[in-house]
Structures are given as C-alpha cells and as structure tokens.
Amino acid sequence: MxxxxxxxxxxxxxxxxxxxxxxxxxxxxxxxxxxxxxxxxxxxxxxxxxxxxxxxxxxxxxxxxxxxxxxxxxxxxxxxxxxxxxxxxxxxxxxxxxxxxxxFLEGMWLRKPEARHCREVGKALAQMHLAGEGFSIERPNALSLDGWRTLWAKAADRADEVEGGLQEEISSELDFLGRHWPNDLPAGVIHADLFQDNVFFLGDGLSGLIDFYFACNDLLAYDVSICLNAWCFEKDGAYNVTKGKALLEGYQSVRPLSDEELAALPVLARGSALRFFLTRLYDWLTTPAGALVVKKDPLEYLRKLRFHRQVGSVAEYGVAA
Amino acid sequence: MxxxxxxxxxxxxxxxxxxxxxxxxxxxxxxxxxxxxxxxxxxxxxxxxxxxxxxxxxxxxxxxxxxxxxxxxxxxxxxxxxxxxxxxxxxxxxxxxxxxxxxFLEGMWLRKPEARHCREVGKALAQMHLAGEGFSIERPNALSLDGWRTLWAKAADRADEVEGGLQEEISSELDFLGRHWPNDLPAGVIHADLFQDNVFFLGDGLSGLIDFYFACNDLLAYDVSICLNAWCFEKDGAYNVTKGKALLEGYQSVRPLSDEELAALPVLARGSALRFFLTRLYDWLTTPAGALVVKKDPLEYLRKLRFHRQVGSVAEYGVAA
Incomplete structure (x- = not known):
C-alpha cells in the first residue's frame, strides 16, 4: 500500500x-x-x-x-x-x-479465489494474449534469465541469511534454467504480473485486468506459468490441482497450448517461481526498515520452485499432455 | 496513511x-x-x-x-x-x-488553504457548536490537563532527546496551565481535531466536516484555539494574522465569543498547542521504525506554543478584545 x-x-x-x-x-x-x-x-x-x-x-x-x-x-x-x-x-x-x-474499472480483486475464478483468469489471460497481437511497440522482459542473473549477483552473498544452503541451491537452479530455457515457443505481449490483486470480478464474472506495468514481450506460456504460481497454490504451500486444471482449461478454451508449450510448463514454472523469489529476496535484503511497503516473504516462492522441480509430468498440473 | x-x-x-x-x-x-x-x-x-x-x-x-x-x-x-x-x-x-x-461526503481537503477558507472553517466550527446542543451522550475530553500530565509522565524522561531543555520547559508550562486554565467558559460538544484534512471544500464553498473521533465535551473556545493552531500558521512557523482574523470573524458571525472567552484565547491556545505537541512527542518516541504511519514532527507545535506564550493581547490574533 x-x-x-x-x-x-x-x-x-x-x-x-x-x-x-x-x-x-x-x-x-x-x-x-x-x-x-x-x-x-x-x-x-x-x-x-x-x-x-x-x-x-x-x-x-x-x-x-x-x-x-x-x-x-x-x-x-x-x-x-x-x-x-x-x-x-x-x-x-x-x-x-x-x-x-x-x-476506473468497477470490480473487486479476490482475497479467496476458487477454481471457477481460476478458469475465468485463464480465459482472460488467453484473450489478452490474442488481443496483444499487432501491438507496435516492443519491450523486452527485463526480468527473464539475464535479469535474474543480475538480481542474483546482488543478493547471492547474503542469501544464506534467509535460509542456509540457498546460495548453492539458487546458483545451480540458474545454471539449470540457462541450459533448459525454451526459445522456440510462441511469443507475444504478456502481462507478467497477473496476481489476484490485478484481476477484478463483479458478481461471478471477471470484470477486467489491471496493472500492466510489468507487461513485456516474452513466451506466452511463461505468462501461464506465472498464473499457475500466483493462483493455484494454497496458503499452506500445496499445489491445488483443481485450480490448476481450471486455469489451464480456461486458457485453452480460448487459445490451445501446443504440445511443446505444455511440455515446457515445468521449466517455465521453475523460472517464474524463481523470478518472484529473486525480486522478493532482493527487496527483503534491501528495503529499509522504515519503508511504507510491506515486505513479501521470498520463501513462499522458494517452496513453489521446489514443487515445480519435482514435477514429473504436466499431468500433475491438471492437464493431459 | x-x-x-x-x-x-x-x-x-x-x-x-x-x-x-x-x-x-x-x-x-x-x-x-x-x-x-x-x-x-x-x-x-x-x-x-x-x-x-x-x-x-x-x-x-x-x-x-x-x-x-x-x-x-x-x-x-x-x-x-x-x-x-x-x-x-x-x-x-x-x-x-x-x-x-x-x-460519502464529496469534497476535497485543502493542502494550501487561504484566508477565505479559514473564514468558512470558523463559521462551520461555530455551526457545529450550536448544532451539538442537546446531544444526550457525554464524553469527557481525555486529552485535557489530566491527559496531558499522563502523557508527559510517559515522555518526560526522554524529551531532551528531541531538544535540549524540553523537560524543564514543558514541566513549567504544565504548571502554568494548571494554575491558569479557565473553568467557567461556555462548554459543549467540540470537534477537537479540526485540521485541514477534516474539512472538505467543493469549489469555493465548504462542503462538510469529517472525522469526529476526537470529539468530546469541553470549552467551546478551546476548539477555536485548536483551529487557530491548525489553520493560521504558515509552514515557516509564522502566525498569519489575516487568516486568524478571518477564522475568528467567521466564527463570531455565527456564535459571538464573550469577552471572557476572547481573553482566555492565549491560554487556551497554549493548551491546544501543548496537546498536539505531547501526542506527537509520545508517538515520536514510541512508534516503531517499521510502522506504516508517517510520524509528525512534535517541534512544529513547540514553536506554536512558544508563539502563544509571548502573545500580549488577543488583538495579536486578529480580533479586537
């Protein structure tokens, strides 16, 4: 706030x-x-x-x-x-x-979204991906692999203050993602920050998306993986496969994901979990105590990252490969 | 915020x-x-x-x-x-x-009020004092002499951290006010916190008063002295007699002040300056560094208190005694 x-x-x-x-x-x-x-x-x-x-x-x-x-x-x-x-x-x-x-967009963001809301979010994300076609300005994603490495270089030395062993774990994660990051999937304009507070609902319907200030050009399926991280985990850290299924079905009802996009989801989700982990970690280590902003816990995203690391098949996200 | x-x-x-x-x-x-x-x-x-x-x-x-x-x-x-x-x-x-x-009350509070706005504030304060007559519930002012002494007891030890000599100055001010505080002036329901952010204007007109969460029963002229402190000083600490005159004329156009009330203004204004000094001092010394609230400078009210201490006649506030 x-x-x-x-x-x-x-x-x-x-x-x-x-x-x-x-x-x-x-x-x-x-x-x-x-x-x-x-x-x-x-x-x-x-x-x-x-x-x-x-x-x-x-x-x-x-x-x-x-x-x-x-x-x-x-x-x-x-x-x-x-x-x-x-x-x-x-x-x-x-x-x-x-x-x-x-x-001004009427509507309210949901503190306690349910699976049916996740379905609407998936649909709206795909609609945004299609509507973004033909936009004439480009903006590279400053928070992809290179940006993560830059952030990590600033935070790595102090990472073990947050949890022992983090320095080694994140360094090897970055190596892994550098070797396995897909580069031939469909790309376009992505929202890149479609968290609960950026989606408004009125009654049972989605009334609109807001806050495009992280939007950029990147892989469309990467945006889907951000939404899986933002919408489909419970407060206790567990992945909710019902919500994941709803979000992915909603998305695919508007824009079907290719087999390559689906196969890449676990790697993309590791990347997006790492992206939010790193910005939170950086803010955690650098925000002065007296600031007016509430610091968000980076470990929430470390736990999500670890979940995606052990995903064996995209069926575990709730979709048939 | x-x-x-x-x-x-x-x-x-x-x-x-x-x-x-x-x-x-x-x-x-x-x-x-x-x-x-x-x-x-x-x-x-x-x-x-x-x-x-x-x-x-x-x-x-x-x-x-x-x-x-x-x-x-x-x-x-x-x-x-x-x-x-x-x-x-x-x-x-x-x-x-x-x-x-x-x-919801439409209107905006003024970051830069002028004398004509002070006149409207004076009028509205007097209207509130008259409208408050007959209200059946009573609430004593927890932030009058006794309340100041309680606050001071909690802050006095550390007051010299804020400015050297404060401990002695405020203790003797409290003694003075204890001996000279009037007790036979007209009393009723007062707002007790009518600062800029609690008065809304639409166009040139005052559209309403808000935030009655310090309201209580006390001397009506004490409420006037709070407004003199809140509305009639410039950012550099100088009393603006044009604004004071406008505020007092506005008030008296609705509810004339008695000779006794006018004569008591300097003492009442010392009291109200001390009241805001003390709550700000207490907050200054006790608010944790990470809190979401911006701390207000207590010294602003110390300077106002010192101004009122050297006022020789109420004519200096902009009104004929």
Missing amino acids: AVYTDISEGDLKHFLQQYDVGELTSYKGIAEGVENSNFLLHTTRDPLILTLYEKRVEKNDLPFFLGLMQHLSARGLSCPLPLPRRDGELLGELSGRPAALIS | AVYTDISEGDLKHFLQQYDVGELTSYKGIAEGVENSNFLLHTTRDPLILTLYEKRVEKNDLPFFLGLMQHLSARGLSCPLPLPRRDGELLGELSGRPAALIS
Missing part, C-alpha cells in the same frame, strides 16, 4: 484542465499498488484513477504501458483505458512526476 | 447484507486517517465509506461518535452520516473489528 507523492488541489485542478473529464468532486489516495501513487477521483461524470509514476518505473517505458492498454481495450479486452488530454497526449506531469488519467 | 485490516470479498458481502445499500461494485482501501482502516465503496447506488475501528479507538466511545454524527446531521450540519443496519443498529462487526458504514 502506498501513496508516495501527495498532490495539492491547485496542482490537480490545473492538471485536469488539460482533459475533458467534468468537474472534480473528490480525490483520495488509495492503498493499492507498490510501484506508483494512485488516487481515486470522483467527478461530475465518471470516476477515474490518477496514477503518478514513481522512480521505479522507467519513464521511457510509459508509452509502451499506456499504448498497450489502449491497444488491448480497442480489441475488446476489459482493462483500464488511459484518457487522452485535449492535445492528444496520454502522459502529463503532476507534482514533478509523469502522470496519467485512467478510466 | 493506513489500512491496518484487510477484508475479504466474502466477509464484506455478508456484512453489507445487513444494510439496504444496493450492490457492491468496488472497494478500495484509502490512505487517509491514522487511527482506523477506511475503505471507499462503490455500489449500484451511492458511494460509501466503510470504517473499521482499530485498537486505538475505545469501543465504548463509538455510540458517542456515531450518535453525534447523526445528531449534527439532523440539525443541518454537513457531515458524514452513519447508515443504520436493517435492525436499526449503527455499529456492526467485520474482520473481527467494530465497523460502520458511513455516507
């Missing part, structure tokens, strides 16, 4: 004059998102989200993120839509930060 | 079934308030605030706070209104906390 940058009513009014959005009636900082400052605005028309991009987001990446939301929305995916200013630009500046106004 | 307690969609739906408020379409934790967890709800009808009362709030005080909002609202003051459940109760329970649903 975080609001890093406060904004004054005068600066905000000046900013809003560049848009055609009605009169502001209220704005409140919201306690969601860890990378940016977000405000929920009420106006005499529709509610809006105002996002101020903080330092962890590369300003050069913003045209990719904002353009992608426009591209996906135009192709029928339900996601927030950046509003153009009167001069056509999607990006402005407020309180010294790059800032964008984005449509 | 704070959301101390998260809520699951299932618990929330169950909670909302006890009310007649339409269908929930979204809920987001908001980064305002330091005592409680607040969520902004959208429904198929009006937006609402859901407040979960955290441990710092005495559960026994909640009927006073919620009843007061109803009482003030019924007498025409613009403030949030607690919604009754279908069974008539104002208070429920959610995620193991006492919880209330409260109407």
